[in-house]
Structure formats: structure tokens, C-alpha cells
Amino acid sequence: MKLPIAFLVIVSTFGLDVVSAFLLPGATLQPRAVCRGGRVPGSQHTGKANAMHMNAVEDGTPSDLERNSMTAGVLSDALPFIQAHADRTIVIKYGGHAMEDEEASLSFAQDVVMLKQCGVNPVVVHGGGPQIAAMLKRLDIPTSFVEGVRVSDPATVEIAEMVLCGSINKGIASSIKRAGGRAVGLSGKDDNLLIAKKLGKKIVDEETGEVKVVDIGCVGDITAVNTEVIEDLVSSGIVPIIAPIGVDESGQTYNCNADTAAGAIAGALKAHRLLLLTDVAGVLNKEKELLPQMDSVKVEELIEDGTIFGGMIPKVNTALDAVKAGVGASIILDGRVRNALLLELFTPGGAGTLIRLAE
Secondary structure: OOOOHHHHHHHHHOOOHHHHHHHOOOOOOOOOOOOEOOEOOOOOOOHHHHHHHHOOOOOOOOOHHHHHHHHHHHHHHHHHHHHHHOOOEEEEEEOOHHHHOHHHHHHHHHHHHHHHHOOOEEEEEEOOHHHHHHHHHHOOOOOOEEOOEEOEOHHHHHHHHHHHHHHHHHHHHHHHHHOOOOEEEEEOOHHHOEEEEEEEEEEEOOOOOOEEEEEEEEEEEEEEEOHHHHHHHHHOOOEEEEEOEEEOOOOOEEEEOHHHHHHHHHHHHOOOEEEEEEOOOOOEOOOOOEOOEEEHHHHHHHHHOOOOOOOHHHHHHHHHHHHHOOOOEEEEEEOOOOOHHHHHHHOOOOOEEEEEOOO
């Protein structure tokens, strides 16, 4: 992935926080009085001082003027990408390490606010598997899995709803607020946002080869999305934060997979992009190298030959289902990377694996 020289220099020196300071309403740089043309009234920087700043210091650290110039260069390089994504809806599935680490969580919130400041309409759908597991263990409630899917009896669903819709959902909204944005936390049960039906898990009997449907409790498959709720918030300048809890017509609550919920929401909104944040760089080839982009035909080939396997298969299928439903492109990327959202959307090489329909 090739990035602009100015971008690499500034990220390696300061991180993207410096760039964020130009766009985030709550940025915390050195306070200024009234700024005109980038200058501070009463500044003590004389012509001689500025000339000194233009020279590289002995230890190779950029001067203030050089830093500011690099920052301006980054913004200029990003302009075509900002214009391309402006007024577009981006659905982001947020989870994994990026959600558990405090510093990564702050970085994510700042990225979301920056996207909003750049005219992008982010919609966040979050998971919470590790947090649910921790609460079940704390309450001494046994849990089990069938091929990676948590069996959700009534007690488990109650805990999942409490954790997802409570501390996690409101915590993300609060972080975005602290970063200078506006966000509202929602459950899929709010105004029938996510309509779901009971999911039957199919497994193959290893001895007989017979396909069986196993009851995994109140695990839901999303059948409809009330996009009006989301669109009303977005049009009001608010970032929706959605917990993947679904409901059926009888009022039964379902625990839904966050990836598939994000894909269903992106498809219903006909979103410009679906970003699936994971704990890996993206889709890798057999040499463990990142595949920067694939079409739907290539995806099926790589699943068939075993290059894509295990937990990556459902993520890739979610990405494919989304583009088949009208999403412009799906991207699987590493949420552990700082400023992953900005790297993906505002730089030439992106930050993960982009998946489109075959032409």
C-alpha cells in the first residue's frame, strides 16, 4: 500500500491526531486566540525565527513550520477522497480489540467524528462477544457454542441485551460525544429497527454425513430493517450507534450476529461502503499477504481452494451479501490499526481488502 510521502512522515512523527485537529470541533491543540490565515495574533515568531524553523534541526526532527506544511499537504492529498465520500452513507461494524482497548476506542470515536466533519454519514453497528462472555462468567451462567455460534437461551439473551444495549452502546455514544460529535445509541428493538426470525443452525453429522438443524435458542436472522429511524438521525447530523438485538412480530427478542446485522443494515440503506473491522489485516492469500481487492468470483474461488477458511468465510459472505444488496463495496480491515477508518477512506491504497461484485 503506497501512501503520500507527507502522510507517512506525519503519521510516523505525530499520528493522525494532528490532522484531526484541523477538522474535529473538540480538538485539543495549543490554544489560539483569533486565528486568521493560520497565524496567531501576537505571535513572537519573527521573520528570522521562521527562517530558522525552515531549516532542519540537527536531530532530524521537523520544525513547527515543516510540521504545519506536512499537515497541510496531508489535507490536500486527502481532498479527492473526501469529495468522493461526501454525503455518502458508510456502515461500520465495530468490535474486537478496537472496542476493548481504551486508546483504540478513543481513536475510533475521533475517526467517526472526523468522517462526519468531512460530510460522510457514518452508521455504527457494534458487537460485544467478549463482554457478554465476561458477564455470563461473572454471573455463573453456563454458555455453549455450536460451530462458533453462541447458544442463546432466555438467560443468555437477557444478559446479551443488557451488555450490548447498556454499557457498550451508551459507552460508544459517549465517546463520540467527548470527541465533539453527536451520537444516539439504539437497539434493534427500538421502533422495530431490526426485525428478526429464529435462526436454525445447520450442522453435518460427522459419522453419517446427514445435515441436521440444531436449536441454538434465541439467535436471530434479520429479515427487515426500518431504515427510516436511521435516516432521520443521519439527516439531523447524528451518528446512529446500533446494538444487534432483533425482535419479531410477537415481541420475542433475538441475539443477532453483529457482522450480519451490519451487512443487512448496509444493504437496506444501499450504503456507499460497508466497513467490517476485525482483528486481522483483511483477507490474506496462502503466503499470508494482504489481498487489497477481490470481486465476487475471486472470493468464491478462494473459498473453494481453501485460501479463505474458518471465521473469515462468514465475514466474506456478509461482505458479498451486502454488495449483492446494493452496497457500493465492502471492506474487511484491521480495527487494531490506529485511524483505520481514515486510512481506508482517505488514502489511495486503503487499509484492508475491498470486495466488489464481478463485472
